[in-house]
Amino acid sequence: MDDLWYVAIPLVLVWALAVIDILRHSASGLSKALWTVSCTLVWPTIIAWYLLRPNPGRIALAAEQTDDRRHAAVVAVLARSQGSLTGAELRARMNELTDTEPGSP
Amino acid sequence: MSRGRISRRLAGALAQLVYREITVQSDADLEQGPVVLVSNHFGGLSDAILAVDATPRMPRVVARDLIWKVPVVGQLMTLAGAIPVHRKEDSGSGAERNDAMFRSCYEALAADDMILIFPEGVTQDVPHIAEVKTGAARIALGAAATGVSGIRIVPLGLHYEDKSGFRTRALVRVGEAIDLDAWSASVGSRDAADQETVTALTALITARLKAAAPDYPDWDAAHSYEQAADVLLHDIDPDAAPTRYGDVALVAGALSEQDEDASVLEAGHEYRDLLTSSRSGDLGVAAAAGRAVTGRRRWWWDAILAIILLPYALAGLSLWFLPWLAVQVVKRLPLGAAERATFVPGTALLAFGVEWGVIIWQAGDAQGWFGYALGILLPPFFLTAFLLVLERTAAGWHKLRSVRLGRRADRRRLVAARRAVSKANEEVLWTTSGT
Numbered sequence: 001m002d003d004l005w006y007v008a009i010p011l012v013l014v015w016a017l018a019v020i021d022i023l024r025h026s027a028s029g030l031s032k033a034l035w036t037v038s039c040t041l042v043w044p045t046i047i048a049w050y051l052l053r054p055n056p057g058r059i060a061l062a063a064e065q066t067d068d069r070r071h072a073a074v075v076a077v078l079a080r081s082q083g084s085l086t087g088a089e090l091r092a093r094m095n096e097l098t099d100t101e102p103g104s105p
Numbered sequence: 106m107s108r109g110r111i112s113r114r115l116a117g118a119l120a121q122l123v124y125r126e127i128t129v130q131s132d133a134d135l136e137q138g139p140v141v142l143v144s145n146h147f148g149g150l151s152d153a154i155l156a157v158d159a160t161p162r163m164p165r166v167v168a169r170d171l172i173w174k175v176p177v178v179g180q181l182m183t184l185a186g187a188i189p190v191h192r193k194e195d196s197g198s199g200a201e202r203n204d205a206m207f208r209s210c211y212e213a214l215a216a217d218d219m220i221l222i223f224p225e226g227v228t229q230d231v232p233h234i235a236e237v238k239t240g241a242a243r244i245a246l247g248a249a250a251t252g253v254s255g256i257r258i259v260p261l262g263l264h265y266e267d268k269s270g271f272r273t274r275a276l277v278r279v280g281e282a283i284d285l286d287a288w289s290a291s292v293g294s295r296d297a298a299d300q301e302t303v304t305a306l307t308a309l310i311t312a313r314l315k316a317a318a319p320d321y322p323d324w325d326a327a328h329s330y331e332q333a334a335d336v337l338l339h340d341i342d343p344d345a346a347p348t349r350y351g352d353v354a355l356v357a358g359a360l361s362e363q364d365e366d367a368s369v370l371e372a373g374h375e376y377r378d379l380l381t382s383s384r385s386g387d388l389g390v391a392a393a394a395g396r397a398v399t400g401r402r403r404w405w406w407d408a409i410l411a412i413i414l415l416p417y418a419l420a421g422l423s424l425w426f427l428p429w430l431a432v433q434v435v436k437r438l439p440l441g442a443a444e445r446a447t448f449v450p451g452t453a454l455l456a457f458g459v460e461w462g463v464i465i466w467q468a469g470d471a472q473g474w475f476g477y478a479l480g481i482l483l484p485p486f487f488l489t490a491f492l493l494v495l496e497r498t499a500a501g502w503h504k505l506r507s508v509r510l511g512r513r514a515d516r517r518r519l520v521a522a523r524r525a526v527s528k529a530n531e532e533v534l535w536t537t538s539g540t
C-alpha cells in the first residue's frame with residue numbers, strides 16, 4: 001500500500017490542478033490533456049489495481065502463520081472443535097492472541 | 106478459450122458482482138481427478154455461482170431439467186456443460202430419462218471431470234441439511250462400477266450472510282473428502298444396485314455435508330451464534346475493521362456444535378435483541394465495557410479514495426443506475442428468501458449484461474474500434490468505483506451507528522449482556538470441556 005502513495009499523491013495533485021484550471025474557465029490545452037488522460041487511463045488503472053489486487057477474503061485456513069489475530073483465533077477454535085487442541089491449550093492460545101482475557105472489562 | 110473456462114469466468118464475474126466478500130476455506134486439492142462435489146442447497150442459483158467460483162476448475166452442474174426451460178438461463182446451462190436431471194414430480198417420467206443423466210455423469214467422471222450435485226434435491230429455506238437423496242452415492246458407485254478409479258466425494262458447505270441480498274458476504278467451506286476406493290474396500294462392496302451400500306454411503310455423505318454446511322435449528326439461532334462469534338473475535342482483537350464473515354461463520358459453527366446446554370445461544374440471542382432495539386453495534390459496547398477499540402482501519406485512506414473516485418462513481422451511477430435499480434426492486438419483491446436467492450443474481454446477470462452490451466454497441470457505433478475498446482474497458486471500472494464509494498460510505502455510516510450506545514440504562518444492559526456472551530463463549534470452548 002505504501003508504494004501506491006508515491007504514485008497516487010503526485011497523480012492527485014496533477015488531477016486537482018487540472019480540475020482547478022478547468023473550473024477557472026481558463027483551461028489550457030495541457031490541463032485538458034491531463035484531464036483526458038487521467039479520466040481515460042490513470043484512474044481506471046488505479047481502480048483496476050484496486051479491483052484485481054489479492055482479495056483478502058479469499059484465503060485458505062490452511063495458512064496458519066498469519067498476523068491476523070482474529071483469523072488465528074478461528075484456526076484455534078476449529079482445531080479445538082476437531083479435537084486437536086485441548087480446552088486448556090485453546091485457552092492458552094487465546095490468551096496469547098489477546099492482551100487481556102476475553103470477556104474481562 | 107474452452108466453454109468450461111468461459112463459463113467459469115462468467116460465474117466468477119457474477120460472483121464478484123453479487124458478493125462483496127467471499128471466503129474460501131479449503132485444504133482439499135480439487136485441481137485434478139474425478140470428483141463428485143456435494144453441496145447444501147440454500148440459495149438456488151446463488152449456490153451454483155458460489156460453488157463454481159470457489160472451485161479451481163469448472164464442474165459439470167447436475168440440475169433440474171426445468172431450468173433449461175428458462176430463456177437465456179437454459180442456453181447458459183448448455184454452454185456450461187450442465188447435466189439435466191429429470192424429476193418425476195416435474196415431468197412425470199423421471200426414472201427412464203435419468204438413465205441419460207447417469208450415463209453423462211459416468212462419462213464426465215471417466216474423463217477426470219468434476220461434477221456438482223445438490224443432493225437435497227430442491228432449495229431449502231432452513232439453515233440445516235434436509236434429507237439427502239441417494240443420487241450422489243449412486244452416481245459415484247455407478248461410475249466406480251464402470252471402472253473409474255480414484256473418485257472422491259467432496260462436501261461443499263455454502264454459508265450466506267444474507268442469501269437473498271446483493272453485495273453481501275459468503276463463506277465456502279470445503280469439507281473432508283470421501284475416498285470412494287478406500288471406503289468401498291472398508292465396507293467390502295461397491296455395488297450401486299445394492300440398497301444397503303447406497304444407504305451407507307449416503308449416510309456418510311450426509312454426515313460430512315453436515316460438518317461443512319450450516320447446521321442450526323432455525324435462522325434466529327444462526328444469527329444468535331453469529332453474534333456470539335462476533336463478540337469472541339472482537340474480544341481477541343477489538344479493531345474497528347469489520348470482522349470477516351467467513352471467520353464469523355466458522356466460529357459460530359464451532360460454538361453451535363459444542364453448546365450443549367444452549368448457554369451461548371441464549372446469551373447471543375438476548376444480546377442481539379438488545380443491540381437491535383438500541384440500534385447499537387458490538388464495538389461500541391466493547392468500548393463501553395472497557396475494551397480499547399483500536400482503529401487500524403485507515404478511515405482517512407477510505408475518505409481520500411472516495412473523493413478521488415467520486416467522478417468515476419458518478420459516471421458509474423449514470424451508466425449502471427437502471428440495472429442496479431432492477432436488482433434493488435427484485436430484492437424487495439414479496440418472494441421467499443430461496444426464490445430471491447435465484448432471482449437476484451439472475452437479474453444482475455441479465456440487467457448488467459444487457460446494459461453493458463448496449464454501452465459497447467453505442468460506443469462502437471459512434472467511435473469505431475476505439476469506441477468498442479472504451480465500451481468494453483471503462484464501464485466495469487466505473488461500476489467498481491460506484492460500488493466502492495457506495496459501500497465505503499455505508500460502512501462509515503454503519504461504524505458511526507455501531508459506536509452509538511443510546512441511553513445510560515441501555516448501556517448498562519448492553520455491557521452486562523455482552524459480558525454474558527463472552528462468559529458463555531469461554532465456558533463452552535475451553536472451561537466446561539476443560540482438558
